[in-house]
Amino acid sequence: MGRYIIRRTLIAIPTLIAISFVIFLILDLAPGDPTAQLPLTIPPDVRERLRESLGFNDPMLLRWLKWLQQMAINEPLNMTEQIFGITIGDSAERTRILSWASRAPVVDTIIERIPQTLWVLGLAFIFGIIIAIPVGVISAYKQYSAFDNIGTFISMVGYSVPTFFTGLLAIVIFSVLLGWFPSFYSTTHSVDWSNWDSIWTQIKQMIMPVAVLSLFNAAALSRFTRSSVLDNLNEEYVRTARSKGLRENRVMFRHVMRNSMIPVVTLIALQIPGIFAGAIITEEIFRVNGLGQYLITSIQGADVPAVQTLTFIFAALTVLFNLVADVTYGILDPRIRYD
Amino acid sequence: MATTQERTDQTTEAAAVETSKHRSLWSDVWRQFRRHKGAMIGVFLLTVIVLACFVGPYIYPWHPEVQDLTITNLSPSWEHPAGTDSLGRDVLARVLVGGRISLAVGIVAMLIGTIIGAGLGILAGYFRLLDGPLMRLTDLFLALPILPLLLVIIMLFRDRLRNLFGPEMGIFILVVSIIGVTSWMQTARIVRGDVLSIKKKEFVLAAHSIGTKQRRMLMRHIFPNTLSPVMVSAALGVAVAIITESALSFLGLGFPSDFPTWGRLLFESKDFLQFAPARVIWPGVLISLTVLSVNFIGDGLRDALDPRLRSK
């Protein structure tokens, strides 16, 4: 198992480099211009100078290599310094990846925004799991019952109705017409855990996006859980267990669940990077200024360093969680051996 | 010990039984499919929607492009069942015409994705040499963050394709290709897994030993047996394609303003949700119903094609 992990990690490195190159290539071909958002009163020669100084006109390979060096070496060094409070080498001179729009380091902005994304999407993800698994298991156990039919229907609907539609409806109903919840997510609100008002404000601004997303996540996951449990319920060993006289509880939790959860857990691990992809639309609708919204504004503003860094981070997360999923699968399923 | 006569009688009897109750694979599948209530409702709904979108505009009196600035943003009425939009155009007419494009995008994108995915999956599964590199390629595509790259690629190629193929075809080709090219991976993986297990089956060995050529082997033996997961995947692929196109248009990056796809209509109307809700509800509900029906159909297909369930 250890050897497998090491081997996969070693393969991951050239994969990531290749991915970053592909992303960079695509972005480089994109026709945007960072000076496009400046007012028209700024004369063309000033814009040209700006583009020069941003490095916009440098050859692509050069820019990619610079970015790679900054991303792979400079940024991790900076982060280690900040976390541990030490200084490694010549940190003042180290060039960081600067956003073309804000001239501030991209990684700093990303770290600033992670809390928002995690609060909303992370919670939605967790709630989705908490709802989906019991629903899926019970649906499978009582197949074709009323619970199953209703549950299936609701999850089909939840899965088919696009989140931007339900999100829009939720905002108009709960925020505008009823006035229960704010329509803007305030990122400067810091939760004071000892103060109930402060916690309640945070809950109020999170309820709608979390609810909408959880419904969607739960719908997809519960279908999958249900079919996985069904597969297992039809297996021979379940019949054996029952005929041995085991209590139903034990049959379910000790035997069926353990086996059914294997593909479910792997799916969950694979979906984690998907959090960030889903973030893009949800954050647009609910005005949560997180990573997804940052990506969209960077794309619209042709801010290549920011887009490059963000998409690379998403890709790295995908590769990482693929590995986690595979390893988890190996841990949970004794039949799988990776050597 | 049966006599030759008795044995012949038995064979004829058996043959007679065979011909009188001819059951093919597909009729079995259809029978099982029919038993899935959701799937049947899905088929019904989908047929209604498809007919409404492709035939409807010929019957419906209002034209989707005709403006009348005196009747902007009306609520639904008998005359305009879905109301009018900011330029006085009839919303229902636009929804119907938009449905054509949305459905077409869904189907064509799915076809592209499925063909690529199934093709690569079969190649990877059958030819061991190709397996490694093709699977690495799949991993690469799976690791690429799709939505951001979609956004960038659309910005990148939209105008060039429009110049080449004209505004309508250009953007259509762009959107379906992108969705197709970024959705083949799951199909490829599933098909590859299937091909790997089929390869081990005895009939393949038998075919091999009588000297079947590779191409015939693939087309006649391997491929037809991968059809069931491919079909299920295809059905669900249509749903995903429609939602992806709607999401892209919703973000403002899909079809331009002259093409009223459902996603585009949602994008244009989202500010009006409170004041002219019909403009938002019609396309939103239609997207949901279409995707719902397709998902139910996919579900039904999966149940119907699963041999274990069918034997019950």
Next chain:
Amino acid sequence: MKRIKLLALLAVLALVVAACGAGDGDGDTTTTGDGGATPTTGDSPDPTEPPTGGNAGEGGEIILQQWQPATLLNPFLSGGTKELLASSLVLEPLAEYSPEGELVPALAADVPTVENGGISEDFTSVTWTLQEGLLWSDGTPVTAEDVVFTYEYCTGSSDCTQSSFFSGIASVEAVDDVTVQINFESPQPFPYNAFVTYQSPVLQAAQFADCMAEAAITCTEQNEFPIGTGPYVVTEFRTNDTAVYSFNENYRGVAEGQPFFGTVTIVGGGDAEASARAVLQTDEADYGWNLQVLPDVLAPMEAEGNGVLLGAFASNVERLMVNQTDPDPELGDQRSEPGTEHPFLTDPAVYQALSLAIDRQAINDVAYGDFAGRPTCNVWPADTATAAASTNNDDCLTQDIAAANALLDEAGYEDTDGDGIRETPDGEPLFILYSTSTNNVRQLTQDIVKANWAEIGVDSELKNVDAGVFFGGDSSSPDTYQAFYADIEMYTNGSGSPDAGTYMGNWTCDQVVSPSENFGGSNIARWCREDYDATYAELQAATDPEERKALSIELNDMTIQGGAMIPITWRASVSAFGNDIQGVGDLNGWDSEYWNIEDWTRSE
């Protein structure tokens, strides 16, 4: 089973830890040291703490919505209006414009004129005198050296977007601690360019000392927390997201109880409609900026009675640029080159007919609404101290299809093949490729104009290009507005100042844009008339305000009647205010909308 539980537990723990990080990490993420820190410490000072003298800062918090949030607070590194606005709470210029377009002193004691000796007789230099006793927010005095430094800072860095404000300046000298003299290379009758408006404020020399030349963009601390003289001080800044300010205790108006509000929070993100909703419906904000929302949505919101919409009409005009050259792809390299001539758009009969056929009132009703737009026939639409709006072209305000048709009939544009489209006498159909940026309002306008032109036998294809591409400067892209590979383009432009002197220079012959010269220049329509150049030279030399007004009218008429462009709408910037916000007055379209925020109060 145990292992699954363990994994799940770990996952939940990880998320909780991250979430807790959100709770107490807010203040730490942006301030990275005390380099330019102000006396007000911490995140948001207690607004009820009595300040030194007066009742300044007792008004609590005001929430400003900028759906396009600022990316940094240094206006010299990013000339975008959103950054200029957000910085204007902190940084101030020597003089600013009132909503009526009149110069009002800010940091200066008064506006220099020829009469008071501020402007030299030969117009080659202007002398500004600072007010007595001005302090930066960190308590140090403002001196003329700061003004000189700002000039050197911008002209010394290739990243400075506002360098055009310092063009034509030979030198800037500090005569004494409070007097600055700006010397020009040639006589400038209207010398109010540098250090006027929120587009070129004064920076503190001490804070930005290490940020010259290439270092400008790396000074993140200074760019996000500038020290200024304005009513507020930055306490928290998240790029593209939020900015929080608290009142400046060293502000010169503190003695009079200014500013009223103790904290300002600028919230960004979302879109214009969400901003409007936050102010007019859900009362989550007190002010919303730049509400580019369709009138059918905005009007009902205002009707709910929680707030008001104010429009600032400056000089922004949405217009159709008429390509004087031939954009035919068949010409290859010569496409849209100044040597070629458009087959029909240079004919007065054609462009006048096109203009007459447009139903400007309908466009205004559908796309802008009365608070956000007025139909116009002028490229210079405003009456200010030194410029005036012409009334000579106003017959285009009424749509007249019959007259348009008559014009075309007389000029010989017949529909010879019966397809409903007229042809030129040479047989070329009147087909117009009509291009603009991707934007709801613009697409609606295009739809209406296309229908209008169809009524006079002119066919058009509507094209829209992503704004980032359309306004970008990619010289290899065929879709930029400079390339003008179309017959007609539509966009908005306006003057940065209430004086027409710089703005009308956009249509002189030397500004003609040429693809072969990498699209430098701002005369997008490639329109060139000698008499225009001559009249423009007169405007450059005119010193009498009445003379300037007359000349601005003349230049305007020349461009319209000469067919360089077809104006459609005079656009205002629309902002919403909550009903309880008082003291705003008229919305300022010539300078920062926050220009008088120290006067804003909240009624009980």
